[in-house]
Amino acid sequence: SQQGEEDPQALSIQEGENATMNCSYKTSINNLQWYRQNSGRGLVHLILIRSNEREKHSGRLRVTLDTSKKSSSLLITASRAADTASYFCATDGQGAQKLVFGQGTRLTINP
Amino acid sequence: DGGITQSPKYLFRKEGQNVTLSCEQNLNHDAMYWYRQDPGQGLRLIYYSQIVNDFQKGDIAEGYSVSREKKESFPLTVTSAQKNPTAFYLCAAARGNQPQHFGDGTRLSIL
16 A cells, blocks of 8 residues: 655756655654656665654755654755656655555656 | 666566566665556555565565565566556665665566
């Protein structure tokens, strides 16, 4: 079953703007991960945030986690055309090695 | 991801036919996974294996079978019992609780 729900389902912004995607989940987790998928390709891991962390940065990526609200957000700053992709959150609520993925946000960066 | 090789990239199945999708990894990861992705959707877990000669059903195992005779290989067979097999199939591998590495997928269609 899909534990993660992502919002919005699609997002289109101008190059240089910031993009924010949200993920909600239902059960307790140890960590939450974000992945990117370019069209027709496999997923690429972006960042992992543990349940005892509230915020994590990696380059232009900023992830927050609110376990009380069971939600996370992914912020991409200064977006580029190459950021165009689908972004998925994944949680380990069903076991450490069994990830449950959200339905994803399709991000389009317009030049 | 160069560490996970899925083949073929495109596959066509006739009615009543079983087909096997290949997944090979050179990352020496213990755990391997098979996911199904339908258009515009997230990933759903079909089967996973944490060690050689052992595997568990995921959320949508009906109509699929797997084997794990070698650490490097985790083939997925889509049987004739799977009535709606058209989808994008992704294989992944992971070490312990580390993020999963994905192959570039196999797109299966029905003739």
